[in-house]
Amino acid sequence: xxxxxxxxxxxxxxxxxxxxxxxxxxxxxxxxxxxxxxxxxxxxxxxxxxxxxxxxxxxxxxxxxxxxxxxxxxxxxxxxxxxxxxxxxxxxxxxxxxxxxxxxxxxx
Amino acid sequence: xxxxxxxxxxxxxxxxxxxxxxxxxxxxxxxxxxxxxxxxxxxxxxxxxxxxxxxxxxxxxxxxxxxxxxxxxxxxxxxxxxxxxxxxxxxxxxxxxxxxxxxxxxxxxxxxxxxxxxxxxxxxxxxxxxxxxxxxxxxxxxxxxxxxxxxxxxxxxxxxxxxxxxxxxxxxxxxxxxxxxxxxxxxxxxxxxxxxxxxxxxxxxxxxxxxxxxxxxxxxxxxxxxxxxxxxxxxxxxxxxxxxxxxxxxxxxxxxxxxxxxxxxxxxxxxxxxxxxxxxxxxxxxxxxxxxxxxxxxxxxxxxxxxxxxxxxxxxxxxxxxxxxxxxxxxxxxxxxxxxxxxxxxxxxxxxxxxxxxxxxxxxxxxxxxxxxxxxxxxxxxxxxxxxxxxxxxxxxxxxxxxxxxxxxxxxxxxxxxxxxxxxxxxx
Numbered sequence: 001x002x003x004x005x006x007x008x009x010x011x012x013x014x015x016x017x018x019x020x021x022x023x024x025x026x027x028x029x030x031x032x033x034x035x036x037x038x039x040x041x042x043x044x045x046x047x048x049x050x051x052x053x054x055x056x057x058x059x060x061x062x063x064x065x066x067x068x069x070x071x072x073x074x075x076x077x078x079x080x081x082x083x084x085x086x087x088x089x090x091x092x093x094x095x096x097x098x099x100x101x102x103x104x105x106x107x108x
Numbered sequence: 109x110x111x112x113x114x115x116x117x118x119x120x121x122x123x124x125x126x127x128x129x130x131x132x133x134x135x136x137x138x139x140x141x142x143x144x145x146x147x148x149x150x151x152x153x154x155x156x157x158x159x160x161x162x163x164x165x166x167x168x169x170x171x172x173x174x175x176x177x178x179x180x181x182x183x184x185x186x187x188x189x190x191x192x193x194x195x196x197x198x199x200x201x202x203x204x205x206x207x208x209x210x211x212x213x214x215x216x217x218x219x220x221x222x223x224x225x226x227x228x229x230x231x232x233x234x235x236x237x238x239x240x241x242x243x244x245x246x247x248x249x250x251x252x253x254x255x256x257x258x259x260x261x262x263x264x265x266x267x268x269x270x271x272x273x274x275x276x277x278x279x280x281x282x283x284x285x286x287x288x289x290x291x292x293x294x295x296x297x298x299x300x301x302x303x304x305x306x307x308x309x310x311x312x313x314x315x316x317x318x319x320x321x322x323x324x325x326x327x328x329x330x331x332x333x334x335x336x337x338x339x340x341x342x343x344x345x346x347x348x349x350x351x352x353x354x355x356x357x358x359x360x361x362x363x364x365x366x367x368x369x370x371x372x373x374x375x376x377x378x379x380x381x382x383x384x385x386x387x388x389x390x391x392x393x394x395x396x397x398x399x400x401x402x403x404x405x406x407x408x409x410x411x412x413x414x415x416x417x418x419x420x421x422x423x424x425x426x427x428x429x430x431x432x433x434x435x436x437x438x439x440x441x442x443x444x445x446x447x448x449x450x451x452x453x454x455x456x457x458x459x460x461x462x463x464x465x466x467x468x469x470x471x472x473x474x475x476x477x478x479x480x481x482x483x484x485x486x487x488x489x490x491x492x493x494x495x496x497x498x499x500x501x502x503x504x505x506x507x508x509x510x511x512x513x514x515x516x517x518x519x520x521x522x523x524x525x526x527x528x529x530x531x532x533x534x535x536x
Contacts, residue, residue, distance in 0.1 A: 039465050039466075039467070040465075040466065040467045040468055041467075041468075043467070043468035045466050045467055045468045045470055045471060045474065046109060046465055046466045046467065047109050047466070048465075067475075068471060068474065068475070071474050071475065071477075071478040072109070072474065074478060074481075075109065075110055075111065075114055075474070075477060075478060075481065076109040076110060076111065077111075078111070108109050108110075108111075108462065
């Protein structure tokens, strides 16, 4: 099982064994990772699962693919950076083992 | 979901604001033609985009929209006398024509040329359909007049009403592009309202309470499509066009007239809702017209002599808990227009969108906000003319259509969402 690491704004890291095919948001909410809300259930509609993807994984994960994700990052999140993504739109794969993301102090 | 600064950007439309500059690119309804019914009739105070203006119709039938206040010492010209091709201030008799030019200052010597140098701010005011339209932007950039189908069909095929809504324009518009509330808030009306009942589409509406939403970009705005199950292998699609900044059309039901709205900011905490109903190929019947006048469909019953609804926030919208319990109305408030107004006004004058929680059915709202924001910034930073200014973008229609599962809605409605003179609406 690939591991995903979520680092909170307080610096505390939570490591989760994720299931291939599920989203980085679902892996977090299933395991009670603080700071990832996922209010809309993964539809790229609410903007409450924003993360910053750490190097070198961001290159693998890539920029937002969907228009709607782009819109939400533009309009909703408190601090959009070049490595911002909605974690509901990132699918866990074996290649992403070790994926590390920073979780903002506040979701909108 | 929305950051504070973006909420402010989208909701503030006064002079000098970015969204105010955006609105000033478009022709907008200033008042209904019925408000200035004849030459030399009473003038009307018009507040639009936070500017206080006076509309009048002079002795020669020319329409004027000028600064409400006399250049002399600032009294309202509404108290003035509309006579002999101009409005004369009631205080000291200064007189202005429809261009805002001062044409007479009776106290000054006739030999002087004082009044030639006095001119009030003035905007064009043009009748198209039942509406007097104005354009508050740079005269050099004035676009061609509106070509929305409801103002271009013959008079007997169209009807427009208006009502005052006590909240910011954007939360009213957002109600117009959020089809998912219809299933709940307006559920009582599909069976009973004379302007809705008796269409096959209503059965599909009521048979599938979890519509799926798709949104597609258009040159002038968006198409917002709600998909519900129809017969085996088919979907029932209801497609709402939004033309920037604030025109929307509700998908048709049966052969009933088709309706829609234009929301116009009065100031940041009030807006006018212009509501139209028209049939592309036939006159409205006497029955239909009397129902519209009585506030059925999407119209409202207003306090006589005003455009304030009878049911308003001062009387809790005449909410009837018993009717709510019996299920006649989901919210206990009567009439679609007032059901919308009551809830949108309940959010407060300008809702704090940083606190909202959006879901999948809010896609149209997210997309619309993004288009408005991008257009306002592109205008401010690069002078780009926004979508919806070109009258070509006005020639749209709503549609209700049944399509096979495999057909994408954009393809299936491509023809149906274009206004074509003499061709009936596409409806179920």
